[in-house]
Amino acid sequence: MNTETTRTQIMQHAQRLVQERGYNGFSYRDLATLIGIKTSSIHYYFPQKEDLLLAIVQQYHARWLAAIQAIDTGLSADVKLRAYVDMHRQAFCNTERICLAAALAADLASLPADIRKMLQGFYGANEDWLAQVLEQGVREGSLDMPGDVRIAARSMFAALQGSLATARLFNDSERMNDLLQAALSRQ
Amino acid sequence: MNTETTRTQIMQHAQRLVQERGYNGFSYRDLATLIGIKTSSIHYYFPQKEDLLLAIVQQYHARWLAAIQAIDTGLSADVKLRAYVDMHRQAFCNTERICLAAALAADLASLPADIRKMLQGFYGANEDWLAQVLEQGVREGSLDMPGDVRIAARSMFAALQGSLATARLFNDSERMNDLLQAALSRQ
DNA sequence: GTCTATACATTGATAGAC
DNA sequence: GTCTATCAATGTATAGAC
Numbered sequence: 450m451n452t453e454t455t456r457t458q459i460m461q462h463a464q465r466l467v468q469e470r471g472y473n474g475f476s477y478r479d480l481a482t483l484i485g486i487k488t489s490s491i492h493y494y495f496p497q498k499e500d501l502l503l504a505i506v507q508q509y510h511a512r513w514l515a516a517i518q519a520i521d522t523g524l525s526a527d528v529k530l531r532a533y534v535d536m537h538r539q540a541f542c543n544t545e546r547i548c549l550a551a552a553l554a555a556d557l558a559s560l561p562a563d564i565r566k567m568l569q570g571f572y573g574a575n576e577d578w579l580a581q582v583l584e585q586g587v588r589e590g591s592l593d594m595p596g597d598v599r600i601a602a603r604s605m606f607a608a609l610q611g612s613l614a615t616a617r618l619f620n621d622s623e624r625m626n627d628l629l630q631a632a633l634s635r636q
Numbered sequence: 637m638n639t640e641t642t643r644t645q646i647m648q649h650a651q652r653l654v655q656e657r658g659y660n661g662f663s664y665r666d667l668a669t670l671i672g673i674k675t676s677s678i679h680y681y682f683p684q685k686e687d688l689l690l691a692i693v694q695q696y697h698a699r700w701l702a703a704i705q706a707i708d709t710g711l712s713a714d715v716k717l718r719a720y721v722d723m724h725r726q727a728f729c730n731t732e733r734i735c736l737a738a739a740l741a742a743d744l745a746s747l748p749a750d751i752r753k754m755l756q757g758f759y760g761a762n763e764d765w766l767a768q769v770l771e772q773g774v775r776e777g778s779l780d781m782p783g784d785v786r787i788a789a790r791s792m793f794a795a796l797q798g799s800l801a802t803a804r805l806f807n808d809s810e811r812m813n814d815l816l817q818a819a820l821s822r823q
Numbered sequence: 824g825t826c827t828a829t830a831c832a833t834t835g836a837t838a839g840a841c
Numbered sequence: 842g843t844c845t846a847t848c849a850a851t852g853t854a855t856a857g858a859c
Contacts, residue, residue, distance in 0.1 A: 455824080469744070470745045473657070474743050476851075489826070492855080496855095554805050556742070557804060557805060559658065568805055572806070603799070608794050610798040611794030612790070617744060630791065642843090664834075677842070685834095
């Protein structure tokens with residue numbers, strides 16, 4: 450079973466390049482050279498660069514949501530939070546890449562409108578999940594949330610996204626351990 | 637007194653475009669059209685695009701540091717923190733732009749090495765200042781910091797940078813009010 | 824499906840007139 | 842200082858052979 454189809458390879462490399470260089474920081478030529486094909490072959494699968502971007506973002510969103518939903522709903526809030534933060538930490542330590550959504554959000558004005566909508570969906574889904582867990586933590590008494598859990602969830606997700614960028618900037622995986630303190634210091 | 641020299645205009649528009657579209661999301665032609673000159677005139681001031689980027693980052697860094705240092709050192713830690721967070725909030729509400737350093741950090745792999753060094757300097761300077769203020773807060777008893785203030789400072793700055801990106805993504809200035817809660821909830 | 828060939832616009836950059 | 846003119850390289854994209 451070979452999952453290394455051309456289409457798969459294109460998407461893998463394209464996702465990585467967006468995360469490393471931004472949407473405007475790579476070309477079909479870069480992709481073609483990396484894979485060892487011609488640019489016209491990429492156009493066969495993704496006629497326009499926006500088609501490629503759309504496919505990447507959809508796949509990323511679906512996989513990330515699946516990973517979140519794989520966190521056992523029966524767990525306590527603080528364990529869920531640790532698992533969630535660990536997802537970010539491991540994603541970074543394995544790839545040294547920031548979040549795809551954060552990479553695209555930086556170049557926002559240069560992206561098509563439908564991508565912006567998808568990014569909002571990605572951010573919103575994460576914030577919703579986090580808010581739900583924080584609320585559970587308050588109910589369970591394991592988390593001390595002074596204000597609105599919705600706002601706390603926003604701040605927490607922003608801190609996670611920002612920490613990934615900083616960890617890469619300093620090429621310092623150790624910084625990803627700060628994430629735990631950042632997210633869980635209110636316990 | 638006319639500060640709207642060509643050089644100034646170039647730098648202003650270029651900084652804005654980096655913050656909106658990323659370093660690879662605009663061209664000398666874009667700049668020339670915006671200002672009403674020819675691309676060769678831009679090359680007169682900034683022979684290479686990297687020269688332009690360097691000048692912008694240096695100016696941004698200097699101005700931001702000056703703004704931080706303008707915060708009265710005699711103030712209490714929590715007032716200093718509020719002033720610092722308010723700098724971010726107002727910067728966003730006036731311009732709807734994210735931090736220049738955060739915009740560049742996203743496209744990191746496509747930037748020259750000396751720019752990476754400057755970004756590290758910018759992040760480090762902010763984290764240092766924050767850590768110092770947090771330590772003051774602990775001494776004064778106005779802040780309850782469970783762990784290392786250095787780590788807390790990193791998380792706080794990451795949260796600020798991330799919140800700016802989210803506020804822009806959702807075109808929601810209200811989110812910048814979350815910053816206060818995010819940064820000061822440990823009071 | 825992948826290629827060759829090609830089109831056509833854009834990009835960063837330079838030389839030299841004014 | 843700003844312009845015209847020009848450049849080679851790169852960018853996205855298409856047509857059609859195999």
